[in-house]
Amino acid sequence: MSVSTYMNAEAPSVELRGVSKRFGSVSAVDDVSLTVRKGEFLTLLGPSGCGKTTSLRIVAGFERPSGGTIHIDGQAVTALPPNKRNVNTVFQNYALFPHMNLAENVGFGLRMKRLGRADIERRVDEAMALVRLEGLGKRKPTQLSGGQQQRVALARALVNRPAVLLLDEPLGALDLKLRRAMQFELRHLNQSVGITFIYVTHDQEEALTMSDRIAVMSGGRILQIGTAQEIYEAPATRFVADFIGESNFLEGTISDWENGVATVDVAGAGAIRARCVDRIATGIPVSVALRPERIIIEPSEQPAAGVGAGENVVRGRLLEAVYAGSTLQYAVSLGDAAQLIVRSPNLGQAAGVGNDVSLRWSIADCSVLVA
Amino acid sequence: MSAVMREANAPGRLGRWSLTVAGWLVYAFLYVPLIIVILYSFNADSINAWPIHHWSFGAYNTLANDADLTQSIKNSLYVSVIAVSIAVILGTAAALGFNRLRIPGKELFSFAVILPIVLPGIVTGIAMLTLFTDLNYNLSLTTIIAGHVTFCIVLVFNSVRARLARVPAQMAEAARDLGAGPFRTFWHVTLPSIRTAVISGTLLAFTLSFDEVVVSFFLAGRENTLPLEIWSRLRRSTITPEINAAATLLIAVSVVLVGAARFLVREEE
Ligand SMILES: Nc1ncnc2c1ncn2[C@@H]1O[C@H](COP(=O)(O)OP(=O)(O)OP(=O)(O)O)[C@@H](O)[C@H]1O
Ligand SMILES: [Mg+2]
Numbered sequence: 001m002s003v004s005t006y007m008n009a010e011a012p013s014v015e016l017r018g019v020s021k022r023f024g025s026v027s028a029v030d031d032v033s034l035t036v037r038k039g040e041f042l043t044l045l046g047p048s049g050c051g052k053t054t055s056l057r058i059v060a061g062f063e064r065p066s067g068g069t070i071h072i073d074g075q076a077v078t079a080l081p082p083n084k085r086n087v088n089t090v091f092q093n094y095a096l097f098p099h100m101n102l103a104e105n106v107g108f109g110l111r112m113k114r115l116g117r118a119d120i121e122r123r124v125d126e127a128m129a130l131v132r133l134e135g136l137g138k139r140k141p142t143q144l145s146g147g148q149q150q151r152v153a154l155a156r157a158l159v160n161r162p163a164v165l166l167l168d169e170p171l172g173a174l175d176l177k178l179r180r181a182m183q184f185e186l187r188h189l190n191q192s193v194g195i196t197f198i199y200v201t202h203d204q205e206e207a208l209t210m211s212d213r214i215a216v217m218s219g220g221r222i223l224q225i226g227t228a229q230e231i232y233e234a235p236a237t238r239f240v241a242d243f244i245g246e247s248n249f250l251e252g253t254i255s256d257w258e259n260g261v262a263t264v265d266v267a268g269a270g271a272i273r274a275r276c277v278d279r280i281a282t283g284i285p286v287s288v289a290l291r292p293e294r295i296i297i298e299p300s301e302q303p304a305a306g307v308g309a310g311e312n313v314v315r316g317r318l319l320e321a322v323y324a325g326s327t328l329q330y331a332v333s334l335g336d337a338a339q340l341i342v343r344s345p346n347l348g349q350a351a352g353v354g355n356d357v358s359l360r361w362s363i364a365d366c367s368v369l370v371a
Numbered sequence: 372m373s374a375v376m377r378e379a380n381a382p383g384r385l386g387r388w389s390l391t392v393a394g395w396l397v398y399a400f401l402y403v404p405l406i407i408v409i410l411y412s413f414n415a416d417s418i419n420a421w422p423i424h425h426w427s428f429g430a431y432n433t434l435a436n437d438a439d440l441t442q443s444i445k446n447s448l449y450v451s452v453i454a455v456s457i458a459v460i461l462g463t464a465a466a467l468g469f470n471r472l473r474i475p476g477k478e479l480f481s482f483a484v485i486l487p488i489v490l491p492g493i494v495t496g497i498a499m500l501t502l503f504t505d506l507n508y509n510l511s512l513t514t515i516i517a518g519h520v521t522f523c524i525v526l527v528f529n530s531v532r533a534r535l536a537r538v539p540a541q542m543a544e545a546a547r548d549l550g551a552g553p554f555r556t557f558w559h560v561t562l563p564s565i566r567t568a569v570i571s572g573t574l575l576a577f578t579l580s581f582d583e584v585v586v587s588f589f590l591a592g593r594e595n596t597l598p599l600e601i602w603s604r605l606r607r608s609t610i611t612p613e614i615n616a617a618a619t620l621l622i623a624v625s626v627v628l629v630g631a632a633r634f635l636v637r638e639e640e
Contacts, residue, residue: 060548061547061548062544062547062548081547081552082544082547082548083547083548083549083550083551083552087548088548088549089544089545089548091541091544091545093539093541095539095541095542095544095545096545097542097545097546097560097563097564098564099563099564099566108546108549108551108559109549109550112549112550112551112555113550156545156549157548157549160549160550
């Protein structure tokens with residue numbers, strides 16, 4: 001017993017190896033491999049229909065994968081039914097039991113574990129308090145708002161203290177304020193109780209602020225997995241760069257590569273140097289991804305003071321300036337071929353539309369993506 | 372201006388009037404015979420004639436002391452209770468199985484289950500009589516039960532199937548997720564979610580079975596159900612007050628059961 005406990009402590013919380021799921025001709029999940037650490041908050045992020053729910057359902061045991069294996073705490077569970085897995089789910093559409101009141105709903109898992117009545121009552125009360133629904137135990141699910149139902153679904157899963165909690169857009173129906181509070185609550189819970197969270201969301205801001213790591217999915221595949229910073233600063237593909245935040249893309253061809261920095265010839269902008277970990281042969285078409293807020297915009301008649309060796313400088317014409325309160329957003333054309341969006345903090349002075357401007361940004365802030 | 376409006380309204384008012392009258396006529400057509408039966412069951416004279424001069428519960432007394440009639444009521448109860456019990460189990464099981472079916476031609480299966488109620492009773496009666504004759508099986512209350520099961524299944528099946536279609540599949544998944552095995556999932560989640568549909572199907576099946584004539588007529592042996600007993604008496608004589616009393620009991624039972632079934636379905640929605 002102690003040996004296996006020790007071994008399990010070493011094992012990842014959830015591990016998918018080469019998992020696929022096909023529905024007829026649709027490949028909902030396509031060769032996904034994923035290792036989730038104990039107590040980690042991992043978010044699956046991606047557009048609608050990319051396979052997030054299906055991935056969760058495979059971990060929960062509702063779908064048998066067409067290929068691949070699943071391990072939970074080192075134990076192979078691929079063939080185990082959901083009730084034999086130490087995993088609980090918060091469903092996208094709540095799935096509360098309509099004929100039971102809230103206390104019965106929340107206590108259902110404990111009842112199935114045949115806990116004593118007093119224990120059940122105490123833990124149900126705790127869970128209801130955690131989601132701020134204390135005192136509503138006698139209500140029926142139909143007497144609740146969408147947000148309240150969602151919190152009951154959360155309590156019903158949490159009360160069982162599973163090894164892994166699967167959450168399918170659990171805050172989708174909440175208003176902004178409650179959503180923020182619940183985000184904080186969930187994160188706190190994850191850190192204090194040590195339950196592994198696999199969290200599905202559409203909302204990139206939620207993903208960025210809550211997760212230890214984010215797996216960006218598209219078309220049933222995981223395109224990139226990493227911390228919020230890794231994903232945002234060094235997107236692996238154009239899709240990732242575009243899906244997480246906003247990005248400019250400058251199209252060009254490789255003219256040189258040295259020590260992780262590539263030089264890219266971009267029509268209208270000249271030679272741009274950008275981060276590029278792997279060597280890419282000269283002449284290959286690529287895009288350079290660049291976040292709008294990393295660009296510094298200045299009137300071009302000013303001497304480009306302090307342009308370091310680590311910076312790119314280009315000249316362009318200001319096409320448009322949009323006032324957005326705390327920020328100003330500019331569209332700058334670089335010749336006919338290229339255009340950049342720039343976002344700067346609003347320091348009280350907007351650049352004049354129609355004027356020539358100079359743009360600069362650090363080499364470290366832009367990266368090369370193979371098209 | 373107001374004259375124009377009044378003119379425009381006139382046909383509307385007339386239309387509403389005629390609709391109201393038509394509505395009352397429909398109700399009268401449906402209910403006057405029933406009310407007459409009920410009233411005559413309290414008639415003290417042995418000949419039914421309007422107006423009723425003497426009121427009494429005599430007919431019910433006669434009914435209680437009429438051995439054949441009371442026996443037929445017992446037979447009817449026996450047939451209906453057994454037929455409906457079998458139908459509830461089979462119909463519910465069929466609906467649950469149907470709900471899980473993920474094959475093309477699913478609707479064909481459903482149609483095959485529903486067919487017995489679409490077919491005229493006379494067809495069911497002839498078909499089953501042929502079957503029992505071929506099997507050399509003696510006609511009795513048991514054969515009537517077999518006949519009743521066919522259409523009672525349909526009522527339960529339809530009622531439960533309609534409910535299951537509205538219960539999200541995720542209900543059962545949530546139960547499994549929370550640690551319930553297949554049996555406890557069925558017992559704690561699936562069954563409660565179809566409970567009222569099963570009950571209302573049962574009540575409707577019972578009402579239909581209790582006053583069924585055509586299929587019973589084909590499949591009856593020596594023992595009569597209540598409707599068959601009434602019918603055979605009418606062939607021999609006229610309507611007597613105790614027949615009105617028996618009919619009134621039938622009406623009362625039907626109203627209560629159908630009302631309860633409606634109430635349960637309504638409550639769930
Ligand atoms: N039971 C099913 N039968 C057939 N196709 C399915 C089934 N479940 C999912 N799919 C398909 O698999 C793909 C992935 O679906 P999934 O529900 O996992 O997406 P999702 O990422 O959760 O989307 P959303 O953000 O809209 O919830 C979709 O194309 C969907 O149509
Ligand atoms: Mg989904």
